[in-house]
Amino acid sequence: MSIGDTVYLNGVFTQRKDALISPLDRGFLFSHAAYEVTAVYGGKLIDFEGHVSRLGNTLEAISIPNPHDAAAWEDIHSQLIARNGLSEGLIYLEVSAGAYDSRDFAGPETFTPTIFLYADHRPLISEKAEQGIRAIFLNDIRWRRRDIKTTQLLSQALAYRAAREAGAETAFMVEDGHVTEAASANTWIVTEEGRIITRNLSSDILPGITRAHVIARLRNQGLDIEERAFTPDEAYAAKEVFTTSAGAMIAPVIQLEDRPVGTGKPGPVTRQVQRLYYEAIGADVEKVAAWALA
Ligand code: PDD
DSSP, X not given: OEEOSEEEEXXXXXXXXXXXXXXXXXXXXXXXXXXXXXXXXTTEESSHHHHHHXXXXXXXXTTXXXXXXXXXXXXXXXXXXHHHTOSSEEEEEEEEOOBOSSOOSSOOSSOOOEEEEEEEEOOSSOHHXXXXXXXXXXXXXXXXXXXXXXXXXXXXXXXXXXXXXXXXXXXXXXXXXXXXXXXXXXXXXXXXXXXXXXXXOSTTSOOOHHHHHHHHHHHHTTOOEEEOOOOHHHHHHOSEEEEEETTTEEEEEEEETTEESTTSSOOHHHHHHHHHHHHHTTOOXXXXXXGGTO
16 A cells, blocks of 8 residues: 555646645635545546546535546546556545635635645455455434535544544444444445345435445346445344445445454355456456455
């Protein structure tokens, strides 16, 4: 895992150490910024259309003019991949509302954004995808616009710290007795009867691009997906639990709090989802994820 040396800042590819922004940036002062994280596998962007489209929605919702059309965004991403020799990992993108002369909450009528991207080398078809992760439950204390991807991530940062302290890798967040999503992923359960459930879209959760891809692919296989909220008790009783995100793709959850999920090992539905997804992104599954074929 390492961040590439060449980054993109405001129209220029530059060395990471030379990429400097103002401390008066509204991203820093107010978390007034949109971000996206797109997976790269075999040097190719995964589900890019969805990420660019969601970026447009986020920017619009927080009054930042979108500085580029989809083709220009793709070109910047592709150049960053090439310049960093990124084969497997992520491209992080952030567009903040920019820096001004005063700490004025409302800010100018029209924002001039700060645009920053970097390449992150890391395995996505990883040991965690093979072995699974553990999760705790936490109260969801986030703001009410979770359907847009902003850098207001303090509660998620604290959720990850609480998870680590408890010996887990992530947290499932709970509101009004139902799981919203994980700290940085969407959550899924497979019931005793084999029903596959993930929370329906609303402003309560991020409309995950990986979630949408997996739903489409499973429906294409003739499988039924129920989009509805589920409770922590339903998750405890589930045969399988997994998460979806660009950062970890499909991650089996093998333990919730101190209780094993199902057999305590990644289950067959999760393996099937992994297989389908890895094939879709062009992975040689036999070579890089033979465990998903078992
Ligand atoms: N997070 N829910 C939340 C709260 C997230 O932060 C993410 C992604 C997802 C999954 O969305 P997608 O499938 O589009 O990645 C759901 C990214 C990876 C991050 O913050 O690093």
